Amino acid sequence: MLDMHKEGEWLIAHLREADTAMPLGNLLREEWKLPRKQVHLLFQHKEVWLDGTPVAQHVRGEAGQELRMRLCQQEPYGVEPAVFALDVLYEDDHLLIVNKPAGVLLHPTEPEHRGTLDHWVAGHFARTGVFSKVRHVHRLDQETSGVVLYAKHAWAAALLDELLRERQIKRTYQAFVQGRVKADRGKIDEPIGRDRNHATRRRVTPNGDKAVTHYQVMKRYQDVTLLQCSLETGRTHQIRVHMSHIGHPLLGDTLYGGKVGLINRQALHAAQLQFRHPFGGQVVRVQAPLPVELQALQNALKEVPK
Missing domain, CATH: 3.30.2350.10 (Pseudouridine synthase)
Known part of the structure; x- marks a missing residue:
């Protein structure tokens, strides 16, 4: 997808050489993945402009021409x-x-x-x-x-x-879990479904939806491990369920067996998001620092030497 910017209700791009190989209607439907009905309505309402003039679906553009589409009403x-x-x-x-x-x-x-x-x-x-x-x-x-x-x-x-x-949006979490996780890294591939005995809880069950969590040890403390977790899937409570399933529930996560005391909420933080921008393709990588309550937790823990 080429880069675009927004002006009011219009998205604006400049066509590349590769965009001139087919009529504009085909370009919007086949290459840019706009719904067929929406493309039809855009052209019908004269909301696709080439160099400032409304155009029909069969028109082919030229490299460098400005394309405007009214897609942000x-x-x-x-x-x-x-x-x-x-x-x-x-x-x-x-x-x-x-x-x-x-x-x-x-x-x-x-x-x-x-x-x-x-x-x-x-x-x-x-x-x-x-x-x-x-x-x-x-x-x-x-x-x-x-x-x-x-x-x-x-x-x-x-x-x-x-x-x-x-699965092109990579989500990375930091989780403080109970106990010392022995393996430096691991993969949990266990299906997750609803717990019939609880309105909001989930559990590992053979009939559940596929769920895959990868984890890596960042730090080990006396009775706590700080993990970096990444998801292949995005099931409800996935990290919480998987960590509890392997015997290391999140600190503060009472729904899944975690203890309170050191912290009174589940010790889970969505630390990073990374993906290719849908308009332009550049890599977007955004990080959120640990909030103050998790920093305080970390400061209260005693790191165990390797």
């Missing part, structure tokens, strides 16, 4: 904007990546919820003149901190969803 946020100092880690015309504190719901699950991360993002959009529905690309549990990716228009959301399905 104003739309409701979907939630009421909330005033909050959002911790923005990265932002451009297409993407927003923020740092979620622990204890904050990512999206409303009840009608009375007004202070979720989605509400904060809506407030940020309102302050910065973005009139787009709030679209989170992935989720974090309420008590997990760290990076969350948002799309700033519908096409970006579709492309990012596809990257996520194809």
